[in-house]
Each structure stands twice: as C-alpha cells, then as structure tokens.
Amino acid sequence: AQKITQTQPGMFVQEKEAVTLDCTYDTSDPSYGLFWYKQPSSGEMIFLIYQGSYDQQNATEGRYSLNFQKARKSANLVISASQLGDSAMYFCAMREAFTGGGNKLTFGTGTQLKVEL
Amino acid sequence: DGGITQSPKYLFRKEGQNVTLSCEQNLNHDAMYWYRQDPGQGLRLIYYSQIVNDFQKGDIAEGYSVSREKKESFPLTVTSAQKNPTAFYLCASSPSGWNEQFFGPGTRLTVL
Numbered sequence: 001a002q003k004i005t006q007t008q009p010g011m012f013v014q015e016k017e018a019v020t021l022d023c024t025y026d027t028s029d030p031s032y033g034l035f036w037y038k039q040p041s042s043g044e045m046i047f048l049i050y051q052g053s054y055d056q057q058n059a060t061e062g063r064y065s066l067n068f069q070k071a072r073k074s075a076n077l078v079i080s081a082s083q084l085g086d087s088a089m090y091f092c093a094m095r096e097a098f099t100g101g102g103n104k105l106t107f108g109t110g111t112q113l114k115v116e117l
Numbered sequence: 118d119g120g121i122t123q124s125p126k127y128l129f130r131k132e133g134q135n136v137t138l139s140c141e142q143n144l145n146h147d148a149m150y151w152y153r154q155d156p157g158q159g160l161r162l163i164y165y166s167q168i169v170n171d172f173q174k175g176d177i178a179e180g181y182s183v184s185r186e187k188k189e190s191f192p193l194t195v196t197s198a199q200k201n202p203t204a205f206y207l208c209a210s211s212p213s214g215w216n217e218q219f220f221g222p223g224t225r226l227t228v229l
Contacts, residue, residue: 004159035217043205045160045220091159102148102167103211104175105218107159 003027004094004108011113013082020067021077021111023092033095034075035105036066040088048090051075082115089113120144121221123208128226130202138193138224140208149191150209150218153177160207166191195226202228 005024013019025034036048051059051066059066067076079086089112093105121142130136142149148167152160162175166185180199185191191210195202208221 037220043207043223043225045207045209047217047219050217093160102165102173104150104162104165105160107161109157109159 003096003106004092006092006108006111008111009109011111012116013079013113014116015084016081018078018080019082019113021079021090021092021113023075023077023108025073025075025092025094027073027094027096029096031097034066034068035093035095036064036075036077037091037093038086038088039091039110045091049077079113084115084117087113087115121208121210121219123206123221123224125224126222128224130226130228132228133197135197136195136202136226138195138206138208138226140191140193140221141189142191142208142210142219142221143189144210144212144219145188146210146212146219147188148211148213149185150211151175151181151183151191151193152207152209154205154207154223163193163206202226 003026032053034051038046049059049061049064049066051068058068063080065078089110091110092108095103124139150165151163154160161177163181164183166172172185182194205225207223209218211218
C-alpha cells in the first residue's frame with residue numbers, strides 16, 4: 001500500500017492566489033514526521049516545511065503553511081500569494097523508522113504546480 | 118559554505134560499464150542516503166548509511182553498491198547488473214535526530 005499519496009499530478013494557480021497541494025499518508029507508528037520539498041526544473045530538492053506528529057500547531061514558514069489533520073492522516077501544503085517562481089514539482093514525504101534503527105524518508109509521486117499571470 | 122556536492126552533474130556511459138557517482142558533504146552529518154528519481158516520479162531509496170563503515174540496502178538496491186570509508190563521502194556505483202540505470206540520482210545527508218534531510222544537486226546518468 002502506498003504510504004504517501006499525492007492525488008494531484010498537476011495544478012494551475014494564478015499569480016497572487018493561494019493554492020493547496022494535497023497529501024495523505026499511512027502509518028501505524030505514533031511518532032513520525034511530514035515534510036514538503038520543492039523541486040524546480042534544475043533538479044535540486046529544496047526543503048520547505050516540517051510537521052512532527054506530536055506538534056500541536058500547524059507548521060508555518062513564510063508563505064508556506066501545513067494543514068495537518070492527524071485524524072484524517074492528511075498534511076496539505078498551502079502556498080499563499082503564489083509567485084511565478086513557485087512553479088515547480090512539490091513532494092510530500094514522511095519520515096519513518098528503519099527496522100534496524102535510523103530513519104528514512106518515503107516520498108509521494110509529486111504535484112507539478114504551474115503559476116500563471 | 119557547508120553543503121553536499123555531487124559530481125559530475127551529467128554523466129554518460131555505455132551499456133555494460135560500471136560507473137561511480139560521487140557524493141561529499143561537509144555538514145558533519147552521520148547519516149547519508151542515495152535516491153533514484155525517474156521522470157515524473159518521486160524519489161526511491163537505494164542505499165543508506167548511518168555511520169562510517171556501515172550501510173544498509175534501501176528499497177531498490179539491486180544493481181548498485183556503495184561504500185562509506187569516510188564520514189564525508191558516500192560514493193554510489195551503478196553496476197552492469199542494474200537493468201535500467203538511466204535516471205536522476207540524488208544524494209542526501211542528515212544529522213542525528215533530524216527534522217530535515219539535506220540534498221545535493223544531483224547527477225543525471227544516461228546509459229547509451
């Protein structure tokens with residue numbers, strides 16, 4: 001079963017509008033972390049925001065906020081006031097423990113966001 | 118500046134040849150990782166290392182090998198046994214108890 005699901009392969013948004021990118025996850029571990037990364041066409045992975053499973057408040061970083069609904073197992077990324085430079089691929093990822101110790105990230109398939117004038 | 122370097126950015130090889138991708142970090146991180154990304158896909162874990170001289174297989178380790186002789190370095194060898202090696206390869210590192218994984222710029226490997 002997929003552990004991270006991103007159901008929107010592509011999204012369009014107008015400049016200065018807000019956009020929500022969906023992410024649902026599946027885990028039985030009570031301790032986990034959720035991440036969003038941005039990947040522009042150059043290929044680098046840019047960390048945007050992190051939410052821990054025990055965090056009481058939704059994470060925010062500048063124009064990025066994470067709408068964390070634990071009971072629904074969703075961790076949607078909200079980008080406010082979209083800019084042309086926000087056009088990129090966005091990945092949701094979950095940190096989970098390896099059987100032998102340590103942690104790894106499991107990624108979703110991504111959402112391609114295009115910001116239009 | 119602290120960070121992760123991967124070289125080269127683009128790599129071309131003939132089918133049947135082994136090729137080694139470089140990954141170096143000066144962040145003093147204990148853990149290092151190799152991921153593979155295919156077009157339109159997310160990242161899949163190939164190998165990871167939590168400490169020097171120790172590494173474990175990830176989800177798609179077949180056809181790949183790694184070494185971790187130094188904390189700063191985690192090279193990945195794509196062997197001739199890898200059936201479809203053309204892909205984008207990303208190296209990452211993280212400190213203990215991490216809330217972020219840091220990525221290198223990636224190497225795009227094309228096997229002709």
